[in-house]
Amino acid sequence: MSLTINRDRLLSEIDALASYSDAEAPAVTRIVFTPTDLKARAWMKARCEEAGLTVRQDAVGNTFARWNGSDPAAPVVGTGSHIDAIPNAGKYDGVVGVLGGLEAIRALRQSGFHPKHSIELTIFTSEEPTRFGIGCLGSRLLSGTVSADAARKLTDSEGTALDEVRRNAGFRGELEEVKLPVGYYAAFVELHIEQGPLLERQQIPLGIVTKIAAPASLRVLIEGTGGHAGGVLMPDRHDALCAAAELILAIENAARTSGAVDTVATVGICEVFPGAVNSIPSRVRLGVDIRDTDLQRRGVVMHALEAACHAISEKRRVSIRSELVNADAPAECAPAIIEALSQSCRKHELNFLSMVSRAYHDSLFIARIAPVAMLFIPCRNGYSHRPDEYAAPEDIVRGALVLAETLAALSK
Numbered sequence: 001m002s003l004t005i006n007r008d009r010l011l012s013e014i015d016a017l018a019s020y021s022d023a024e025a026p027a028v029t030r031i032v033f034t035p036t037d038l039k040a041r042a043w044m045k046a047r048c049e050e051a052g053l054t055v056r057q058d059a060v061g062n063t064f065a066r067w068n069g070s071d072p073a074a075p076v077v078g079t080g081s082h083i084d085a086i087p088n089a090g091k092y093d094g095v096v097g098v099l100g101g102l103e104a105i106r107a108l109r110q111s112g113f114h115p116k117h118s119i120e121l122t123i124f125t126s127e128e129p130t131r132f133g134i135g136c137l138g139s140r141l142l143s144g145t146v147s148a149d150a151a152r153k154l155t156d157s158e159g160t161a162l163d164e165v166r167r168n169a170g171f172r173g174e175l176e177e178v179k180l181p182v183g184y185y186a187a188f189v190e191l192h193i194e195q196g197p198l199l200e201r202q203q204i205p206l207g208i209v210t211k212i213a214a215p216a217s218l219r220v221l222i223e224g225t226g227g228h229a230g231g232v233l234m235p236d237r238h239d240a241l242c243a244a245a246e247l248i249l250a251i252e253n254a255a256r257t258s259g260a261v262d263t264v265a266t267v268g269i270c271e272v273f274p275g276a277v278n279s280i281p282s283r284v285r286l287g288v289d290i291r292d293t294d295l296q297r298r299g300v301v302m303h304a305l306e307a308a309c310h311a312i313s314e315k316r317r318v319s320i321r322s323e324l325v326n327a328d329a330p331a332e333c334a335p336a337i338i339e340a341l342s343q344s345c346r347k348h349e350l351n352f353l354s355m356v357s358r359a360y361h362d363s364l365f366i367a368r369i370a371p372v373a374m375l376f377i378p379c380r381n382g383y384s385h386r387p388d389e390y391a392a393p394e395d396i397v398r399g400a401l402v403l404a405e406t407l408a409a410l411s412k
């Protein structure tokens with residue numbers, strides 16, 4: 001089988017999709033279910049139909065473009081990503097996986113290949129949390145990671161419910177119908193820009209993802225006693241910020257001593273009340289993000305955080321309450337898909353790096369219901385979620401080629 005990726009068509013389509021934007025080029029802003037997003041979706045649907053694929057959309061707007069295989073009962077081989085973009089983003093995040101996936105399917109069709117399993121391009125709704133505050137909304141619903149009931153309770157910043165927004169956007173049916181049946185996918189493979197600097201730094205053209213890390217996020221509220229910065233003597237103080245300082249260092253230490261570089265913990269929010277230079281902090285709110293590729297190891301850090309809360313609260317006689325906001329399980333990629341990706345790389349004498357995806361993607365959630373893997377291509381300086389995000393044409397084409405061969409191998 002000889003496959004040709006149509007480089008010019010693929011690059012011009014990436015540019016065309018970027019023109020559907022609420023920000024001035026080169027920035028791309030495409031928030032889910034805005035008029036701009038709906039125009040981009042219509043354009044995308046037309047491209048899929050033009051390629052001879054059958055398009056179906058579910059109640060939350062996840063879009064499936066299918067090339068029927070010779071065995072309609074066989075589970076589907078899936079690829080895809082997202083086309084929504086955070087404010088002031090670039091044009092490659094998600095898009096490379098969607099348009100690269102479409103181009104891979106077109107190349108396979110043109111080569112005369114006939115799949116046994118149907119091959120399906122999936123465009124997931126709202127991978128970015130911009131509008132409804134939750135990332136990977138479409139793939140969470142598809143995998144049953146979030147229930148239809150929980151999704152119905154989501155509102156955007158204007159207070160409009162997801163249910164109303166998606167219906168107004170033309171997506172009918174019930175959210176209960178979004179969840180895919182078990183065994184729907186035989187395999188799912190997502191092409192994506194790395195969003196980190198490792199491939200570029202090591203001059204390696206492709207990354208094969210073996211694990212996808214997942215975050216747990218927590219809110220911590222510390223309540224001490226306020227007072228005049230001059231009047232209250234040190235032995236009498238219950239300073240909430242001093243307690244927070246100890247806790248932050250305890251969290252850092254727990255991540256540093258987990259025994260693995262894949263454990264990372266960040267306290268990215270620290271709000272101090274009342275926030276005056278001559279007033280003892282009476283209340284502090286922290287936002288904590290703990291990530292790992294191993295659920296148990298991440299659990300150890302979370303336990304260490306709880307233990308530190310307890311110890312610091314006793315010692316300083318302040319109240320400390322922690323609340324789990326969200327905890328997604330990390331995923332391991334499927335050896336068979338990793339092998340199919342590696343074989344294609346070896347065939348073309350392409351060097352690849354086995355790596356961890358430190359950002360999470362729709363594949364993390366699809367991993368709950370299907371074997372998954374991801375293929376990364378380099379992006380300049382590791383930049384992503386900014387207008388100067390850039391992936392080189394040759395890297396995009398290589399990614400689409402290896403993806404096409406992998407889809408072929410998995411769908412035979």
Ligand SMILES: [Zn+2]
Pocket residue numbers: 082093094127192361
């Ligand atoms: Zn993405």
